[in-house]
Amino acid sequence: MSLLDVIGPVMVGPSSSHTAGACRLALLARHALGAEPRRARFTLHGSFAKTARGHGTDLALVAGTLGAFPDDPLIPRALEEAAARGLDVDFATADLGDVHPNSVRAVLEGDDERVAVTGSSLGGGLVRVFEVDGFRIDFSGSHPTLLLRHLDTPGVIARVARVIADDDVNIATLVSARRKRGGDAMMSIEIDRPLTKPARDYLQHLRYVTWLRELPEVMQGPDAAPGDVDGTPAAAGAAS
């Protein structure tokens, strides 16, 4: 946990885990979708399910789906904004199993795409995504992250790692998951800086890569640029 994660984030209240963390999880889901979301269904687990409204978790999830960072004054009026932008939202609660008490599954749909992202808000605004489209991967949003869906053939991981290395980019973590041997698989790769476009295009066009997304780092966001105080007024008034 970096120093400015402990003394931070700068955020719209009321809860770092239920508001800021929820916003970041939804923001990651939006980038995993890679298109403008038209429908969003959130399934809340544990403490998220019990206290979602009280902590503005619902508002934060919708705001993140709309592309907002945790300090965005849009958060308190996210539901109105979603309606204005033609985003359908829907909330449910369920037991997602033996996972962190603050967990949520976000299923986002665009015009042609659909993605299911499940993650937890760990406290202080830190998050962890542990499942995408049924694959058990793992990333934290604190690095740019590649999500790759591919066929499980020998040498894929080495090949992908090679492309990243040739782009002069360090890999921080790499998690790979497959449904069955030789079947469909997914990798999450946290990298130290975003890939260049040629490298990304190259990965995208590898024969066995069927789907690729590059998610931005979401921990810093617009709020944490050093010395940043832009005098943005607080989101006005109460939410309800």
Add this chain to the structure above:
Amino acid sequence: MTLADLAAAPGPASELVLAEEAATPVERARLLEGLRGRLREMRASIDRGLVSDAKSRTGMVGWNAKTLWNAEDALRAPLLQRVQAYAMAVNEENARMGRIVAAPTAGSAGTLPGALLGVADHLGLDEDRLLGPLALAGGIGQVISQSMFIAGSTGGCQAEIGSSAAMAAAAVTEAMGGDAAASVHAAAMALMNTIGLVCDPVGGYVEVPCVSRNAFYSVHAVASAQLALAGVTSPIPPDEVVLAMASVGRLLPPELRETGEGGIADTPTGRRIALEMAR
């Protein structure tokens, strides 16, 4: 980094925190500017909170900071009044979905600015003198987060406000010229006397007891600094105090970890408010 490492630092404990986080002078300058930005955001949330009486989402809080700030100082204790008003100002901003700095969480966001900026304004300390202490506060939080998740839902309120009070106690001690050992022991004493604090927000809203709790624990942090500056130390090594808190966190039943089902939340009135709000 452990608390023992921090306590043994030759100069101010914050120097070790800064050195761990920033390897080069450029990184250090960026980090200090980042901290300055955080300090100014804290200040801005205090300024807004002290003059606002707009109610929170539930209507349970929203006017307490302003009320205290404008009240007659009955006890002739201006530091006490200032620290408590600042702390509540931040948490009432938080409760009305205003912009705050989580430190370490949003629910506990008032404790550190209440104590640190409250003491600074009381004594006329300038901003530059607060950057090191703020870094140390972050360093204390980093060490705690190695032993437990800093969240009411996993460790109870001791993990949130207990951590913020420990961070604030260390920061105030260093700002007042306390050495590394005194600063770390201030944190340990603050933590030791917060262990067991449960998370019991009425209706699940970060309002009651959270807003007044930040006022109380910012004073707790200042009290701990006062002991440490006088040379009082924790007989239990600070790192062991952190482990004790983590183990108590694991012992807490789910009802006392942010589910809004125990403690103050589970009073007849707390339950009634929760029901009314759910409608």
